[in-house]
Amino acid sequence: MRLAEEMKKRLFDPTRLRAIFAIVVFVVLWELGSRSKDWFGYAAPWISVIPAPDAVIVVWWGLLGDAGYWQSGYLSLLRVLSGFGAALLIGVPLGLLMALSRNFYGIVFPTFEVLRPIPPLAWVPAAIIFWPTQELSIAFITFLGAFYTIVINTVDGAKSIDPRYFEAARAMGSSGWDVFRRIILPGTLPSITLGAAVGMGIVWEVVVAAEMISGGGSSMGGAGASGAGGGLGFFIWNSYTGGSYEQIVVGMLSIGIAGYLSSGGLRMLGEWITPWLRVR
């Protein structure tokens, strides 16, 4: 009973209703725009060349049974997760070290600052030359997409911990390791979470572009008609060269949904590991 009420409240929550309403309006406008030539005899600029949502849905429906489509999504996700995971695994310890050791910071930071403004995509040719496989090149580019934000946020977070916490912990008998584990780590977590969330957004942008530029890593999997083996980026590119405009839109929306889900999942994870920031 309580649960049903709760569900009802959540479902009919004003913000949620507003969001649903906005999406519906968006789709309706899109439909009207796409079909403007047929329906009103007037081609709305820009939008009229884009396939209408109902046509997209038909194509999408057909693709749902297509292993190649799922394979593309799976490959992109895998690249995102491995690149992002590596960025976390390397970026967080590096950031902490930079924040904690003045010497280390002095040595690493200048190089870091010179490399940081280079857009990940500018690395594509170099990455293709450096790394033995296309797959590794794409993962590397993806890694770069999240790496810098994670490092910068970790450094800033660790440096901005109130020194009184260290004094209090020291006075109460904490060892250096205790201070690290119980003050520095939790004190930096909110910034790490923030950096990771931003990084996750960049990673999806980067992976798709890298897939398109590098031919979808097609050296390792035969990129067939549907672009299987190349990831969603290549799927879109392939749809473009193959002339299936509906499929382009399907690919784009798939990336949007995948990005939304991974950011949402990350946000939930972030809230779970920083319970003290939760408003209840």
Add this chain to the structure above:
Amino acid sequence: MSATPLHKKVATRGHLKIQDAHKVYDPEGAAVLAVDNCSLEIQPGEICMIVGPSGCGKTTLLNAIAGFHSLTSGTIHLDGEMLCGPGKPKAEPGADRIVVFQNGALFPWKTNLENVAFGPIMQGTMSPQEAREKARAIMADAGLSGMENNYPGEISSGVRRRVEIVRALMNDPKVLLLDEPYRALDSLTKSVMHEALLEIYYRNQVTIFFITHDLEEAIFLGHRVVIMTTRPCKPKKILTVDIPHPRDYSVLTSPRFRELMDETMEAVHEEAVKAFAAGEREG
């Protein structure tokens, strides 16, 4: 907790002795003389209130006792043990002297209970489970039941300050060092805090070194009120508050309290004028 009137318990530890403390900040550059020739002896279990003009060097003195900063010269003893002195300018921070900061230093990522239990776990004097049980009990004594599992960010600043004092007491310190802990509180909350602090004090009889700008607070709580000179700081006048403990808020209206207020006010005002004039001179 116990049936005996606890304020009769006599403190035997927490004897703080400051001799000729002297502190110069930035000796090669601006050479700010913050503390000069300052000597002060505080008895075990005494509540010693420190007042003085802004920037006169009170916090500097507290930091030296806590071991956060060094002294340029001078000696500080706690129960006969030298904290800092010749050859050892900076005291080691330790659980025998716990600071409660003005803005609070409860760890935001730990629940109130975890905060209170923190010290003994770190020092290895209790198992985590023992520490949590003790923490629960001591929080209940301080009227903090029901907030164990809240985070500090979820409770009011007055309650936070109380949790922090309780956390300090969990370390069984000899001296509690308070640096304007109630500064940011409204006067109503403050009065509740004062009674709560006294209640905690009557149970624990710990020595309290308490910096404040609030003269009423100083006289209401303290056994003695030390009025510091303008920078460099040293005791200008030490006022013994001859109103017996335990006290409650009714003493505020007693004639003796008003007399002590006037006396303190006069001394403080004199220093404040001097500090102001010095500020004018410096530009």
